[in-house]
Amino acid sequence: TQLLEQSPQFLSIQEGENLTVYCNSSSVFSSLQWYRQEPGEGPVLLVTVVTGGEVKKLKRLTFQFGDARKDSSLHITAAQPGDTGLYLCAGNVGGGSNYKLTFGKGTLLTVNP
């Protein structure tokens, strides 16, 4: 059972454009994380959100956790080719320990020069 639905599955844009990708679930998460994965490498943590309604910024990336802690979004401003990769959201349902993460299938982003 896939608890986390990510959309879109694929996204191809031109350098300089803005974009938003989504992570949705029917389950409530105690925390949610976003990772970026490049080909042949493991996922790298970008951010952890914990509080409903929380917004975090990481340079050109803005992450938002839904008020009900069931969904999240990632917005990238002025995308660059270096942003290309697979963006994964991962949620911890159990609370406390973050060890047993449930991952979505990811959004594969391609930023063309």
Next chain:
Amino acid sequence: GAGVSQTPSNKVTEKGKYVELRCDPISGHTALYWYRQSLGQGPEFLIYFQGTGAADDSGLPNDRFFAVRPEGSVSTLKIQRTERGDSAVYLCASSPWTGSGELFFGEGSRLTVL
């Protein structure tokens, strides 16, 4: 090295063979995790160690899969009687302690079962 190291990076084997995949976590990290990522999917939890013991092995798909971490550092994932459906990238991650909130992943071991 500074990061999580996994060997081999690629393994091709025949159906029915036995396979071992090794993970060397970041020094000092007490928690170690194994995930499996099939093509087009996100990583799927397999097993988690806190120190030497398997704290949660509920993600192992069946009894052909087994993992050990005898000295609380290096871990080995063992797969018996491999099947074509076992083909995937096996990712290892470590974190400083349980619930630290950040998993550091290795590059993965790509297993292909012919």
